[in-house]
Amino acid sequence: MAAQGQRMNVTASNLANADSVAGPNGEAYRAKHLIFAARQQENGGIGGVRVRGLVEDSAPLRQEYRPDHPLADEAGYVSLPNVEPVNEMVDMIAASRSYQANVEVMNTSKQLMLKTLTLGEN
Amino acid sequence: MIDRLSAALKFDSEALSLRDRRQQVLANNIANADTPNYKARDFNFSRALAQATAGAEIGGRNISREGNTLALTMTSSNHIATQGGINSGPSMLYRVPDQPSLDGNTVSMDQERSRFTDNAVRYQAALTLLNSRIRGLKSAMQPE
Numbered sequence: 001m002a003a004q005g006q007r008m009n010v011t012a013s014n015l016a017n018a019d020s021v022a023g024p025n026g027e028a029y030r031a032k033h034l035i036f037a038a039r040q041q042e043n044g045g046i047g048g049v050r051v052r053g054l055v056e057d058s059a060p061l062r063q064e065y066r067p068d069h070p071l072a073d074e075a076g077y078v079s080l081p082n083v084e085p086v087n088e089m090v091d092m093i094a095a096s097r098s099y100q101a102n103v104e105v106m107n108t109s110k111q112l113m114l115k116t117l118t119l120g121e122n
Numbered sequence: 123m124i125d126r127l128s129a130a131l132k133f134d135s136e137a138l139s140l141r142d143r144r145q146q147v148l149a150n151n152i153a154n155a156d157t158p159n160y161k162a163r164d165f166n167f168s169r170a171l172a173q174a175t176a177g178a179e180i181g182g183r184n185i186s187r188e189g190n191t192l193a194l195t196m197t198s199s200n201h202i203a204t205q206g207g208i209n210s211g212p213s214m215l216y217r218v219p220d221q222p223s224l225d226g227n228t229v230s231m232d233q234e235r236s237r238f239t240d241n242a243v244r245y246q247a248a249l250t251l252l253n254s255r256i257r258g259l260k261s262a263m264q265p266e
Contacts, residue, residue, distance in 0.1 A: 036154070036156055119252065119253060
């Protein structure tokens with residue numbers, strides 16, 4: 001769940017920065033993606049999931065011809081972020097579905113545990 | 123007395139703990155539904171239950187369990203034989219995917235979720251059975 005939540009965050013950041021021409025390093029924003037990995041499976045293969053890393057999309061930045069833009073280079077082109085809004089939306093919906101599935105799993109487990117706690121009563 | 127009680131409840135408690143274990147395995151599959159190269163896992167419940175309850179109880183001592191124990195090898199007559207051994211839990215298998223995916227992940231969300239729900243219902247059934255067994259034992263112990 002934490003992993004899917006983080007994925008949602010990254011997607012939101014990508015969408016929010018879809019038009020950020022200049023970042024802290026002076027370059028246009030690059031889309032970021034998470035890498036999931038199964039956690040170390042000790043004693044019988046139950047470990048959960050963790051986020052292994054955050055990578056930047058290596059796709060080339062979008063170039064747009066805007067000679068009057070203050071950040072335009074000599075040829076008059078401005079580098080825009082390589083965020084694909086459609087991809088990000090799809091990613092967001094997938095993350096939200098997975099998150100929901102995990103919430104349901106958690107709810108069911110909680111109910112079962114509560115029932116188990118009342119074992120032997122009456 | 124106590125060993126009779128635990129023997130009477132052994133089957134149900136083993137079934138319940140195996141259901142719990144399977145619940146964990148399926149939850150793990152669902153959690154890893156988006157992990158590249160993750161292979162969905164599961165175990166054969168009836169075989170695991172048969173293995174867990176196969177140990178013959180003689181004189182309150184668990185003589186031997188088949189399949190899932192690691193026994194010590196004795197190479198000298200001075201070695202002391204172990205009893206029980208280490209229980210390594212049910213043997214985990216990999217699920218055969220019904221359709222391949224590009225990222226090497228074999229979790230099928232529909233399958234896992236339906237199995238999870240099925241397992242949850244069966245867990246409740248096992249719980250109800252265990253409860254009624256406890257109630258039966260209790261009422262047998264009532265002085266009246």
